[in-house]
Amino acid sequence: MSETTPTAVDRGFFGxxxxxxxxxxxxxxxxxRIGLLYFWCIVVFFSVGVLLGLLIRLELFAPGETIMTAxxxxxxxxxxxxxxxxxxIIPGIPAAxxxxxxxxxxxxxxVAFPKLNLMSWWLYVIGAALALTSLFTGGxxxxxxxTFYVPFSAQTSTNVxxxxxxxxxxxxxxxxxxLNFVTTIHRLRAEGMTWMRIPLFTWSLYATAWIQILxxxxxxxxxALLFVERIVGTGLFDPTQGGDxxxxxxxxxxxSHPAVYIMILPGMGVVSDIxxxxxxxxxxxxxxxxxxxxxxxxxxxxxxxxxxYTSGMSDMAVLVFSFLTFIVAIPSAIKVFNWLATLYQGSIxxxxxxxxxxxxxxxxxxxxLTGLVLGAAATDVHVxxxxxxxxxxxxxxxxxxGMAFFAAMHYWLPKIxxxxxxxxxxxxxxxVILIGFCVLYISMKVVGMQGMPRRYYDYIPEFTGxxxxxxxxxxxxxxxxxxxxxxxxxxxxxGEPFGSNPWGGATxxxxxxSPPPTENFDDDPVVxxxxxxxxxxxxx
Amino acid sequence: xxxxxHKDYTGAKFGMWxxxxxxxxxxxxxxxxxxxxxxxxxxxxxSAGTELDVRFGAGNTLVLLTSSLFVAMSITAxxxxxxxxxxxxxxxxxxxxxxxxxxKYFEWSAKxxxxxxxxxxxxxxxxxxEMVFFNIYYVTTGLHGLHVVIGALLILWTMLMIARGxxxxxxxxxxxxxxxxxxxxxxxxxxxFPLYYLILH
Ligand code: HEM
Numbered sequence: 001m002s003e004t005t006p007t008a009v010d011r012g013f014f015g016x017x018x019x020x021x022x023x024x025x026x027x028x029x030x031x032x033r034i035g036l037l038y039f040w041c042i043v044v045f046f047s048v049g050v051l052l053g054l055l056i057r058l059e060l061f062a063p064g065e066t067i068m069t070a071x072x073x074x075x076x077x078x079x080x081x082x083x084x085x086x087x088x089i090i091p092g093i094p095a096a097x098x099x100x101x102x103x104x105x106x107x108x109x110x111v112a113f114p115k116l117n118l119m120s121w122w123l124y125v126i127g128a129a130l131a132l133t134s135l136f137t138g139g140x141x142x143x144x145x146x147t148f149y150v151p152f153s154a155q156t157s158t159n160v161x162x163x164x165x166x167x168x169x170x171x172x173x174x175x176x177x178x179l180n181f182v183t184t185i186h187r188l189r190a191e192g193m194t195w196m197r198i199p200l201f202t203w204s205l206y207a208t209a210w211i212q213i214l215x216x217x218x219x220x221x222x223x224a225l226l227f228v229e230r231i232v233g234t235g236l237f238d239p240t241q242g243g244d245x246x247x248x249x250x251x252x253x254x255x256s257h258p259a260v261y262i263m264i265l266p267g268m269g270v271v272s273d274i275x276x277x278x279x280x281x282x283x284x285x286x287x288x289x290x291x292x293x294x295x296x297x298x299x300x301x302x303x304x305x306x307x308x309y310t311s312g313m314s315d316m317a318v319l320v321f322s323f324l325t326f327i328v329a330i331p332s333a334i335k336v337f338n339w340l341a342t343l344y345q346g347s348i349x350x351x352x353x354x355x356x357x358x359x360x361x362x363x364x365x366x367x368x369l370t371g372l373v374l375g376a377a378a379t380d381v382h383v384x385x386x387x388x389x390x391x392x393x394x395x396x397x398x399x400x401x402g403m404a405f406f407a408a409m410h411y412w413l414p415k416i417x418x419x420x421x422x423x424x425x426x427x428x429x430x431x432v433i434l435i436g437f438c439v440l441y442i443s444m445k446v447v448g449m450q451g452m453p454r455r456y457y458d459y460i461p462e463f464t465g466x467x468x469x470x471x472x473x474x475x476x477x478x479x480x481x482x483x484x485x486x487x488x489x490x491x492x493x494x495g496e497p498f499g500s501n502p503w504g505g506a507t508x509x510x511x512x513x514s515p516p517p518t519e520n521f522d523d524d525p526v527v528x529x530x531x532x533x534x535x536x537x538x539x540x
Numbered sequence: 541x542x543x544x545x546h547k548d549y550t551g552a553k554f555g556m557w558x559x560x561x562x563x564x565x566x567x568x569x570x571x572x573x574x575x576x577x578x579x580x581x582x583x584x585x586x587s588a589g590t591e592l593d594v595r596f597g598a599g600n601t602l603v604l605l606t607s608s609l610f611v612a613m614s615i616t617a618x619x620x621x622x623x624x625x626x627x628x629x630x631x632x633x634x635x636x637x638x639x640x641x642x643x644k645y646f647e648w649s650a651k652x653x654x655x656x657x658x659x660x661x662x663x664x665x666x667x668x669x670e671m672v673f674f675n676i677y678y679v680t681t682g683l684h685g686l687h688v689v690i691g692a693l694l695i696l697w698t699m700l701m702i703a704r705g706x707x708x709x710x711x712x713x714x715x716x717x718x719x720x721x722x723x724x725x726x727x728x729x730x731x732x733f734p735l736y737y738l739i740l741h
Binding site for chain 1: 548550551552554555558559561562563565566567568569570572573576577580581658659663664667668669670671672675676678679682683
């Protein structure tokens with residue numbers, strides 16, 4: 001691949017639209033445009049979520065009422081949790097970067113069903129709007145927690161019905177994306193793109209897509225049943241009508257356990273793709289990583305019931321409790337060892353994407369280990385529903401999937417926009433984020449160990465010092481995030497053009513111009529080597 | 541976007557099969573509930589099941605099976621270039637769907653007139669197992685009815701496309717997919733019928 005550095009960026013797919021202006025985006029069937037639609041929505045939701053997080057931390061700066069009432073505080077953390085889980089973490093990597101990158105990695109011109117893809121985005125937007133509406137209208141925000149457990153959820157006067165519809169629609173969007181991706185990967189691989197030459201990021205999307213297809217319909221029927229139970233009173237989960245509430249929990253966890261893997265697998269895929277590039281070495285144990293992804297997908301669909309051993313499942317943390325299970329621990333460990341082995345004796349380039357990928361490994365591992373404390377029943381009694389849990393799941397979700405999302409941004413966005421951000425600033429931002437992150441969430445873990453419960457706007461004066469430390473940490477973190485986003489967005493809009501392959505990747509997306517043309521490839525590509533074969537790709 | 545010149549029929553059907561699979565899982569949730577509650581209340585399920593009218597169920601089974609036959613024949617007809625015949629057969633399918641729904645309407649009204657519907661006073665006097673039976677009966681047949689309507693609309697859309705010359709003897713994957721969907725609707729009924737109407741036999 002000969003590297004040419006053009007003076008002006010060819011606008012690629014940005015230059016071609018079927019409709020003028022914004023219509024050319026919201027009615028486009030181009031996978032890259034749809035990916036960017038998702039991306040920008042997700043960035044907006046994430047920013048709102050972070051602002052809410054900062055407000056929560058500000059309230060906790062001092063004991064007693066600081067800036068908001070208890071009621072407002074409840075609404076704030078519910079909204080924070082809902083936005084972060086359903087509108088950021090779950091769709092983040094697969095919908096945004098999956099759409100942007102996966103077809104190009106396969107050598108395809110688009111996904112298998114472009115129109116369906118557009119419809120998924122619309123459903124996502126409608127579902128998100130309904131979910132947010134349900135928090136502000138009707139009988140008030142759903143106070144069921146996000147597990148919607150019956151019988152309470154069937155009786156409460158708050159807006160559960162609307163929220164159920166929102167979940168159904170978001171689920172439908174997720175199913176359609178999943179089946180689109182599976183079909184694309186089966187049918188649209190370029191000539192020579194054998195299964196064992198598929199990049200690991202696309203493999204992780206494949207496994208994720210199967211979970212979306214297999215598990216999401218179950219949550220669909222479950223919330224549908226909840227909905228009709230509330231509207232017409234078909235008491236299928238109502239003991240007074242002979243129903244059984246436990247059945248609801250079964251159906252719920254058949255979905256929600258695998259949902260945890262929907263959150264983490266794509267993040268692992270991003271890391272698996274980035275590490276070999278910056279170590280200039282083929283991925284160590286490519287097949288093991290592939291198999292472990294598939295193993296997670298299929299095993300994960302079968303082990304839902306372990307969520308129901310314990311009570312007190314009616315909160316968000318349960319989603320993350322799942323990380324404790326040995327089932328996921330083993331394939332996760334396999335991946336971590338493979339990443340480290342890939343780095344070992346590589347000629348490592350410490351560029352921003354790799355730094356974020358490394359922080360994924362670090363924070364996710366810490367999060368996983370603190371998960372063990374929660375997994376063992378004896379210690380769990382001590383820290384259950386304390387700030388330890390809050391610290392733990394931020395490590396796993398934010399330190400894990402969130403960091404992978406940032407890594408993906410720094411790795412692929414320049415490709416999509418054809419311009420490069422300032423790498424020094426990106427590195428500084430990464431450092432600030434890491435420091436703020438640790439100050440914030442390690443403080444939370446400590447104060448949780450000391451017994452501070454979660455979901456309260458107040459605390460006893462003894463906890464003041466460490467809470468203030470956490471709040472200061474949240475400011476550092478927020479500053480780092482701001483620096484990162486500003487630098488990144490400035491870069492992709494105004495930065496220097498760089499040609500097609502700034503990192504020296506061997507996968508197909510680096511072989512097309514940046515930004516990629518509308519049809520991705522001028523001629524159908526023919527793949528002659530594996531995704532991490534830098535010698536054959538002519539990079540080494 | 542422009543330039544998607546060749547259509548991938550295998551891909552289109554593959555996607556449709558995946559979708560049908562998700563539909564099966566959707567109904568699967570209801571069948572799981574049915575199985576669990578049947579195991580818990582075998583007696584009551586039988587006594588409540590006798591209240592359903594087998595004639596309605598059997599009639600609707602016949603109607604749906606016939607409609608599936610129409611769809612299957614319409615595909616062959618289209619491939620042989622008999623456009624008029626195709627449209628007649630598909631119209632036959634839609635008429636069958638209508639008959640099915642009308643039947644369902646009378647069946648449900650009869651039940652409701654007897655005071656058997658979710659949340660009714662009469663239902664509350666029955667044994668718990670019988671309540672569950674009727675509730676799950678309404679939910680399952682209701683969801684299935686919804687699918688009948690969606691399937692009929694899909695076939696209507698296909699007819700429109702055939703009329704406009706978008707679906708032809710050379711390019712009939714839409715018809716085939718609509719047909720697949722219709723067969724699924726039929727298939728699910730084949731399970732619903734014995735589970736609810738023939739439970740005592
Ligand atoms: C600057 C960033 C963030 C700050 C300052 C922050 C702060 C907090 C705090 C203090 C709580 C606990 C509220 C309480 O229990 O009283 C919380 C809860 C939560 N956070 Fe964050 N957070 C941030 C980012 C994130 C991210 C990126 C995610 C998702 C990946 C996330 C997901 C959650 C969830 C799911 C809850 C639980 C909500 C509930 O209890 O219903 N947060 N956050």
